Amino acid sequence: MPLSKKILRLLCLGTVLFLLGRAPDKAYASSADSSSAEALAHYTMGLVHDLYESTEEAVAEYEKALESDPAHYLIHFKLASNYARLGMYPEAIAELKTTVRLNTEDLQAHYLLALIYSTQKQYDLASAEYELILKSLSRTEPENVEVFGYLGQLYYSQKKYDKAIEQFEKVMQLEPKNAEVMFLLGSLYLETQQKPVAVDLFLKSIEIDPEHDGSLNSLGYIYAEDEARLDEALDLVKRAVTLDPDNGAYLDSLGWVYYKKGMYTEALESLQKADTLLKDAIICDHLGDVYYKLNEVDKAKQYWKLSLDLRPEQTAVVEKLKQLNKNTTADSSKTR
Template sequence: MSLTGFTPLETIKRQQKDLMSLTGFTWVILAVIFIVLAVKGDVSALDKKASLPLTHYIMALFYSNSGELDKAVKEYEESLRLDDEAALVHLDFALALIKKNEISRAKDELNYSIKFDPEAIEPHAVLALLNLAQGKPSAAFREYVAALKNASKLNPNNPEVHFYLGALYSELKNNVISEEELKKAIVLKPDYAEALNFLGYTYVENNKRLKEAEDLIKRALKVDPANGAYIDSLGWLYYKQGRLKQAKETLKKAVSLMPDAVIFEHLGDVNFKMKDVGNARFNWQESLKLNPNQDDLKKKIEALKNK
């Protein structure tokens, strides 16, 4: 799990636009309207040339939203055949390709999106997260940090730029700059839940400024009270503070909302600290089921054999 609560690829897949909340029927109606207007030539305020690629784009979003990814790909391709300089279409096409695990092709589309809209934030951030998800070394996405730094110069008042920079610098183990960027994001947007939780959890992980961390995490929870990742952050804070009973109850709530390897491990750590070896073993084993690539956790479970 990332500090935001999800793995990098999950984070990408959750970054869908408000349009995606429309019902399937609404999508079809929108597409039909554009098609009819284009065929009749009655486009009035709409540009006829633009309406056809837009129609294919709308249908691509519809198919992507409904899980019909092969059909979505065909619509994206047709939209871009008619207008290959549409940066947003390249970006959304990349997100659909990521869902299909066509990562190399997705990267190509993201680079096209950047080419046609150099000031955009999302393509750089998604590229960085893809490199991270693929296990590339930190040097592989330093260039994307630089790209986001450029974006922050072009648009210094955009909190998302600073949030993404903070997240990436955290992955580069540069907590000083990471914290600076996250603070900038929060100043620009005081109710920015992701940034509040990220900074709070960073403090908890580094066992510093725990009182400030508690304030930050609780502010995030005011915005999104049912977020399992944020509740996990609070439970882990209680553990660091030695408030084990509160930690256990909070982490049990978190894992019920979001069964995640990190949260199960946290709950296991709390139970172990409370000398509840049986439940600690169970929690750690559940964590290992969700993410088998945890050598340190395997050692903890192995050490329980003598207890």
């Protein structure tokens, strides 16, 4: 049962007296004048309302606290937190910006800003806040591999591959036998067109952890793309699928290895299953290729079009469709 406002205010007053007499807040330690005492009273009352999830009442108290002490960063932060709970995001953002202006070291404010920006689908702004937080932590905790890992993943998601590589290389220095980091680094080197380095990292990852499905799949797919060591590629990808049988990407790799080996029926079966699990442009493209080899031209055309719907910039798929249309037109002319 919630306390009455009268009891809350008595409790608040007692807390204020205790804080002023025993453990004054840093922001108020320099003076004990009436304005700072009044601000602290309203601030503490806001904290009490927070405890009882009385958000609107807490907002009212924090706003009164700011009237007496507008330079207290913590009041701005608490007010912002409650604005956010009420869905008042523009007001929350404004208060958080004031918070970080008054206290540049306040990472909590940056974190809440990141959450709000994410809620508002302002992902670039959210990423900038996360980057600031992680960079700060990487300086204060230079041996915390999780921080470097999170920062690396952030850069990866932003397609800032060189920066991501830099972070994961730092993790490798601290944990030289981390199979997962080797896999992530290998994936990044693939993105930057450094295939030999990627292959070496995938091999090392598998050597450390023979059941690392990501490395098994990636290495097998590379071998298939290069049309080299196809038997080994098949073994690698089969091992990955065994470890994660409902992974659409792994089933796509398996289908692609079968395709490269000329085993089109097996390729079709694997790719169809992949398509039910994951709607992906590459899977659709591969299905189109398989159907074309099986002389099912209409289905090939259908899946190549689906692939372009998912990723329109694929020039290779565009060319396949153009060639298919040319062949179809030529065949029609011959039959007339």
